[in-house]
Amino acid sequence: MNRPGPDTGSAVEPFVVDVPQADLDDLATRLAATRWPDELPGAGWSQGVPGHYLRELATYWRTEYDWRAQEAQLNRFPQFTTVIDGATVHFLHIRSARADALPLLITHGWPGSVVEFLDVIGPLTDPGAHGGDPADAFDLVIPSIPGYGLSGPTREGGWDVHRVALAWAELMRRLGYERYGAQGGDWGHAITRELAAVDGERVVGIHLNTLLTLPPEDPAEAAALTADDRARLDQLMAAGPEMSGYARIQGTRPQTLAYGLTDSPVGQLAWIVEKFMEWTDSTGRPEDAVPRDRLLTNVMLYWLTATAGSSARHYWEAAHPSHPPRGGRLLTPTGVAVFAADQARPVRRIAERDNAIVHWSEFDRGGHFAAMEEPDLFAGDVRAFFRRVRRPSHVSTSS
Secondary structure (H helix, E strand, O other): OOOOOOOOOOOEEEEOOOOOHHHHHHHHHHHHOOOOOOOOOOOOOOOOOOHHHHHHHHHHHHHOOOHHHHHHHHOOOOEEEEEEOOEEEEEEEEOOOOOOOEEEEEEOOOOOOHHHHHHHHHHHHOHHHHOOOHHHOEEEEEEOOOOOHHHOOOOOOOOOHHHHHHHHHHHHHHOOOOOEEEEEOOHHHHHHHHHHHHOOOOEEEEEEOOOOOOOOOOHHHHHOOOHHHHHHHHHHHHHHHHHOHHHHHHHHOHHHHHHHHHHOHHHHHHHHHHHHHHHOOOOOOHHHOOOHHHHHHHHHHHHHHOOHHHHHHHHHHHHOOOOOOOOOOEEEEEEEEEEOOOOOOOOHHHHHHHEEEEEEEEEOOOOOOHHHHOHHHHHHHHHHHHHHHOOOOOOOOOO
16 A cells, blocks of 8 residues: 655645555455354344354455455545644545535544545536536545544544544645535534534535434423424434444443454454444345445455554544533534434434534435435535535645
8 A cells, every 4th residue: 555654744645545465365364264253043133243144245355355446446536645733644635627616525434434435526526417516516625534544543642523623624724725615424523513613714514414412401392392303312312222332342442442353354344344234224234225345445444554443542532532522502504414224313403502504404215324325315415505605715726
């Protein structure tokens, strides 16, 4: 792989994904030598990823999956690295052909990566070629969060949501963008909201496909909820104990977890594929919602870069933030897209307490990884929201 170089100030360097064949050979050897655990018959997905499913997926990964084809697909898009606040930041930077395109920074979460957004790059940078209005075009900046994937492991603590948001503000400054929009889901939604708070003079609006709303403590407010509102909150609270185990481990003992995930590709695969099963609009297998090769490419970015531990540390940093939580209502114009299979569907009347919501969409399909599952719906909603807030912005000539 074209490894990032040392800190060179504010330099932005071209980047090409080029994985050494020795790394791919090592992966194949490890997959073939997997030591499989036992499992209870008939347990299905109730206790985690079923062995019969994971064996078949691991065999496909070893014998049929073509990393070089996926690598070439990634390299179709201009990629760069820069060092910000001591951490390497990898990012895709795709310019629209339109001079008036709005810059848009898109942030992934865990266990996602920049791979989530490959299918929306065309519809967002060239909407006219994908059935949309050419005037809705964006310049896209799609970074890998420090500690994730192609940004590589972080080398010091303190990389909480606030620090990542400051890094994103600096990244957009380095690229010469004076005004821009931002989009995010999962951790990306928290980073995006924080970015609007720390760089509000330049952020014209934010679009979120994740927004956590908790049951209100005020009895009067709770009484005003609709039946659908209460059903959403009940689903969220009921799912919490069952679904939050991964977050509790990553938020308390990420280093212990990292040994197994960094040493075992099947372990890393299981840790991620479970979430694609639980969080997507799937009926029996993650592939019902996300193409198998795209899912494996997302896993590869964690495996090849050995970022299982550093990405998990993001949860520990969130539990031990270096910056106090920001209070008050966010005044940046906000759009929200709610996808039916996302278990944390927000309640609008609660969300409006802390967000200046000017756009709210509800979709009857799709889940947590919206850009991968329903790229057309995702791209269309992003375009629709920013149509409300976009204004001509400066376009730099750097990178």
